[in-house]
Amino acid sequence: MDEVPSDDDETPPRPAIIGAGTMGRNIAVASAAGNRPVTLFDVDEDALEEAEAEIRSTLETLVDRGVADTSDISTVRERVSYETELSAAVGDAPLIVEAVTEDRDVKASVYDDIERAAPTTATIASNTSSLSISELASSLAHPERFCGMHWFHPAHIVPTVEVVYGEQTTDKTVDTATDFLDSIGKDPVVVERDIPGFIANRIQSAMAREAWALLESGVASAEDIDRAVKGTFGFRLPTLGVFEKGDHSGLDIHHKVLTELLQDIDREQEPAAILSDLVEEGRHGVKTGRGVYDWSKVDLEQVMAERDQRLLDQLEVYHAARGPPDATGEPESNS
CATH class of the missing domain: 3.40.50.720 (NAD(P)-binding Rossmann-like Domain)
Incomplete structure (x- = not known):
């Protein structure tokens, strides 16, 4: 070439x-x-x-x-x-x-x-x-x-x-x-410190662990769990993140919610059995035609194009949300 x-x-x-x-x-x-x-x-x-x-x-x-x-x-x-x-x-x-x-x-x-x-x-x-x-x-x-x-x-x-x-x-x-x-x-x-998963994957994995636990226990369907994520805290994340959202809601409220919920949050050290079963069955997602969802009857090229279009729309929101350098409060020192 x-x-x-x-x-x-x-x-x-x-x-x-x-x-x-x-x-x-x-x-x-x-x-x-x-x-x-x-x-x-x-x-x-x-x-x-x-x-x-x-x-x-x-x-x-x-x-x-x-x-x-x-x-x-x-x-x-x-x-x-x-x-x-x-x-x-x-x-x-x-x-x-x-x-x-x-x-x-x-x-x-x-x-x-x-x-x-x-x-x-x-x-x-x-x-x-x-x-x-x-x-x-x-x-x-x-x-x-x-x-x-x-x-x-x-x-x-x-x-x-x-x-x-x-x-x-x-x-x-x-x-x-x-x-x-x-x-x-x-x-x-x-x-600044080399830890497994760095920042984003650690937080993302904690969320995924609880989502799979909810699916496995029958709390809701995969579709409704995804909708709950996309339409609630997922909707806010590009604008507020975690700590800024906590400040807006009130750290006293944030602390109370964590105190109540952390006792019940999933603590398993292995992936959920329902996820392991899907992997063993060869249902790896889009690349194999089936995962949690069935992708075998859709135009994958169109699916990917639509995904990228939605993400590009979100990119505009992300840049707008960042605003000028002084648009957000300065974090207090922990020292």
């Missing part, structure tokens, strides 16, 4: 994305839509060709919605170049985002190859959603220039990215990652 030329000869070295799977190609879209040229690497040329076709389609949607910064789709597309040679992809990259499969050994092997080919000054970031940043960094010769960069699917739409310190990560490394995210219009959140 021929490499797409960069925007101009004075373009600074491109960040590199390693892995052209779903997350890798969506991160490439986010960069291109944010006016930042980037190189997408994969050893599989077929994967790159599939990625290029999907990136073209996705960028057209973003340009149509005014998310990308220009109406000239060819200009946006040309910001993504494609490489099957790792040395060409990372040889002068200031930032390398690894987005390969969620496997420690695979990632360690990739880091070994990256460190041999990349500049000694390059920041290396992993898009892991569950693996320890400190443990992953232990396979590198220079763990101080390694951090987590946890994107959320679909990465080209979801605005926030978690940037995670490992035990030896330097401030300069985190600054490089957050500067890149700022430059493409993302909203980086710095996770």
Whole structure:
């Protein structure tokens, strides 16, 4: 596959994305839509060709919605170049985002190859959603220039990215990652301690545990549980978050509700049996045609397009809700 030329000869070295799977190609879209040229690497040329076709389609949607910064789709597309040679992809990259499969050994092997080919000054970031940043960094010769960069699917739409310190990560490394995210219009959140699941997945998993427990115990149908989430606290979350909502409701009320409910909240240490049964039956969701819901008789391409349109609508609400920097109260110090 021929490499797409960069925007101009004075373009600074491109960040590199390693892995052209779903997350890798969506991160490439986010960069291109944010006016930042980037190189997408994969050893599989077929994967790159599939990625290029999907990136073209996705960028057209973003340009149509005014998310990308220009109406000239060819200009946006040309910001993504494609490489099957790792040395060409990372040889002068200031930032390398690894987005390969969620496997420690695979990632360690990739880091070994990256460190041999990349500049000694390059920041290396992993898009892991569950693996320890400190443990992953232990396979590198220079763990101080390694951090987590946890994107959320679909990465080209979801605005926030978690940037995670490992035990030896330097401030300069985190600054490089957050500067890149700022430059493409993302909203980086710095996770200062390397804990399992970081921030969002820990909170999301706590919610999911209770939702599955409610479904398993017959409290309500899956449809009604989803509706309850979407139309109540889920509706408020983009505007208020957790702690700001607590301040608006009154922390005394918040404290009383927690005091009453925490005794009854599910505390199981294993996934609910109903979820395990679905997985064992091969009902993995959209990708297999059935999960909690039956997706076998719908047009999945249309489903995904409609999902992205709804998320783009929410993105507008998210940006509007953030408002000017002084629009919300300043958190009190805990010291």
